[in-house]
Amino acid sequence: MIADLLGDRRAQPPGFASDHLGAAAFVHEIRGDSADADRILEVVRWLETEEERPSAGLAVWKSLLLAHRGAFDEARAALDLPQTPWHGYARGIVLEARCEILGRQEAWDAVPGVVHASRAHAEEAELLALPCFADRLEALAARAGADRGRASGLLERALAGFTELDASWEAARTSLTLAEVLADGEQRDDARQLLANARTVFERLRSIRELARAEELAQRLG
Numbered sequence: 234m235i236a237d238l239l240g241d242r243r244a245q246p247p248g249f250a251s252d253h254l255g256a257a258a259f260v261h262e263i264r265g266d267s268a269d270a271d272r273i274l275e276v277v278r279w280l281e282t283e284e285e286r287p288s289a290g291l292a293v294w295k296s297l298l299l300a301h302r303g304a305f306d307e308a309r310a311a312l313d314l315p316q317t318p319w320h321g322y323a324r325g326i327v328l329e330a331r332c333e334i335l336g337r338q339e340a341w342d343a344v345p346g347v348v349h350a351s352r353a354h355a356e357e358a359e360l361l362a363l364p365c366f367a368d369r370l371e372a373l374a375a376r377a378g379a380d381r382g383r384a385s386g387l388l389e390r391a392l393a394g395f396t397e398l399d400a401s402w403e404a405a406r407t408s409l410t411l412a413e414v415l416a417d418g419e420q421r422d423d424a425r426q427l428l429a430n431a432r433t434v435f436e437r438l439r440s441i442r443e444l445a446r447a448e449e450l451a452q453r454l455g
Contacts, residue, residue, distance in 0.1 A: 251290070255288075257273055258274050258294065263438075264440070264441060267302075292311050296330050305340075328351045332369070341378075344371065348367045361398060369410070372391065375387065392404055406431070408430055409427070416453055421454055
């Protein structure tokens with residue numbers, strides 16, 4: 234973990250550690266260790282007062298953590314980065330985070346604009362992961378609109394993309410959502426297979442909320 238690497242500087246780390254600290258806080262949050270996540274965020278807050286070093290990476294991790302907690306306004310505000318030349322490189326990961334936040338918030342009215350921006354930037358910058366996030370977000374909106382066919386097609390494409398990139402947690406989350414969509418359409422056998430694959434990943438990574446969703450779906454499927 235980052236704390237072990239920082240050693241005696243863990244309470245007062247160098248500025249370049251901010252992205253790693255943000256990632257560590259997010260992992261703790263996903264595993265249900267909110268107290269540990271808060272302790273890391275306290276260190277981040279200290280670091281932000283010591284150095285004027287705005288980080289797009291840290292902003293993304295903070296926004297994802299806040300969205301996980303349901304603080305959507307704060308999560309979206311965290312992504313309002315200052316206009317600096319060195320933040321241009323981060324547009325892809327910022328758009329990924331925006332896709333994630335809108336999906337969690339179920340802010341369907343904002344989906345078309347973010348999906349369009351994500352696809353355009355992915356093509357322009359030749360990004361591989363961003364289209365998968367856009368597909369999954371668009372699928373969630375389609376499911377909310379009761380268009381199961383479109384939702385399942387987009388989720389299958391997102392799942393294939395995440396799998397090809399070895400993004401196992403994102404692939405498992407996509408599998409779980411696809412399993413839920415298939416269960417809605419009474420495609421129980423396919424849903425069970427997807428669910429089994431996803432649960433293996435969630436158990437290995439200790440992804441608490443996703444495990445709870447998986448258990449709920451397993452009970453529905455019988």
